[in-house]
Amino acid sequence: MANSNYLFFLQIACLIILLSLSPSSAHTKSRKSMAPAPGPAPVSQVDYKGCFSKVYAFGGSYTDTGNAYLMGGFQSFIGKIFSMNPFGSTGHRQCNGRLVIDYLCDALSMPPLSPYKDSSSNFSNGANFAIAGSTALSSDFFSRFNIGSPGSLMWKSNPESFQTQIDWFHKFVAEKECMHNSNMAISTSRSSQNLVETPGLNQVVLPSLSLDETIEQIIGGFGWSLFMQAILVSIPSFFDAQQTFISIYADAEPKWHCSTFDTTCNSSSNICQLPKSAWSWDEPSHNTIISEWGLECASSFITGLPASSFFIGSLIGGFTLATLGDFCLGRKNLLYLSCLIMSVTALMTAFSTNIWMYSSLRFVSGLGRASIITCSLILLTERVGKRWRGQLGMTAFFSYSLGLLSLPAIAYLNRGSSWRHLYLCTSIPAISYNIIAYFFVYESPRWLLMQGRDKEAIAILRRIASIEEDGLCNSYLQQW
Missing domain, CATH: 1.20.1250.20 (MFS general substrate transporter like domains)
Incomplete structure (x- = not known):
């Protein structure tokens, strides 16, 4: 019992340290304590405002704006911490600041991207399918080998597979986009036909309809x-x-035979x-x-x-x-x-x-x-x-x-x-x-x-x- 209490308080301490050292907080403190260094000569920047009408995001905790929270994947008090984010009204991010996807939407003059699991959103500007903690491994892999984090300090369930995000996207296209005859251009690599996870980076290649599926659908x-x-x-x-x-x-x-009655010639002769x-x-x-x-x-x-x-x-x-x-x-x-x-x-x-x-x-x-x-x-x-x-x-x-x-x-x-x-x-x-x-x-x-x-x-x-x-x-x- 003493060991479990010790482990619980150790996890609490680690979480507090991580939150205090988050990138956005450290960045804010460094800007206050350091004088601005002379930067390089200004370069011309391209304005992309108005170039895109929709954004679709996939990924993990660096991109998730609330899907993991809305799915009930966090312990209750952890969810409350994330809901205190200044941008909590537009999703629950796993940090105390903004994500890269938020800056991208700002650059495109678009509102923050709504999580796919937020049923109250109309997704007129796109959708965010990212789920914190996602992995390229299948979801049942963790339960089959009894690995993962259900019941831990932070997580309530096993990590979701990136296949879940792909399934959501296909469902989204069928329900939201195809019904309104919207034109969508999905750029994917021709050589990307499988989910691939880079060790240590949790990096995934998301394919569209594979070549095998295309051939099967056409030929039948x-x-x-x-x-x-x-x-x-x-x-x-x-x-x-x-x-x-x-x-x-x-x-x-070929076979040969003796042509004379010579006694020196027989079938065993050389x-x-x-x-x-x-x-x-x-x-x-x-x-x-x-x-x-x-x-x-x-x-x-x-x-x-x-x-x-x-x-x-x-x-x-x-x-x-x-x-x-x-x-x-x-x-x-x-x-x-x-x-x-x-x-x-x-x-x-x-x-x-x-x-x-x-x-x-x-x-x-x-x-x-x-x-x-x-x-x-x-x-x-x-x-x-x-x-x-x-x-x-x-x-x-x-x-x-x-x-x-x-x-x-x-x-x-x-x-x-x-x-x-x-x-x-x-x-x-x-x-x-x-x-x-x-x-x-x-x-x-x-x-x-x-x-x-x-x-x-x-x-x-x-x-x-x-x-x-x-x-x-x-x-x-x-x-x-």
């Missing part, structure tokens, strides 16, 4: 247009899988130690690159060079091409450029004359295919909201699996023929698809909006949207 459900787009965008992954694993068949070392006349390939000599170019006795470095070149190209392409999609090419252009590079070099590979030319073309092919699966995923998921993002993302992997399964079938149909036919059968359809599908696939509207190409983004959203009213589409997109 998953329609046939989006389904066809998903199919077209996923097909490059099909060809990617074929070119990735084609070396299993084209670069394989083929390189046998005379050429003592053995022969089971399949035609042009079946793989090993048999066609006589690489059966070459080092593992030479025989493994094509596959290594392909994956080295993929590694380099992943670093170089990925940045182009974000800054200049866009998702669609990079996807089809990558697929075209891969398929054209695959076609050229069919006409290789030696292992060095073959390996070089495989390197370029790997360089091109590096961004295919990534661009497919991004292009699939950026044109829909969160609801369908997971399902559409899986279509790229499904297409990749189909391409992987199709390769053995193509190789089986080409058994006994040259490895060159395998490259022709996989590259020609890929090139044809690239040329045709490019004109039917839409660019990512998100990327276009971020690049400032709003008209193109709106045109694409109208094509794939499930709504009919163009006015609704414009109303959602005008903020971007």
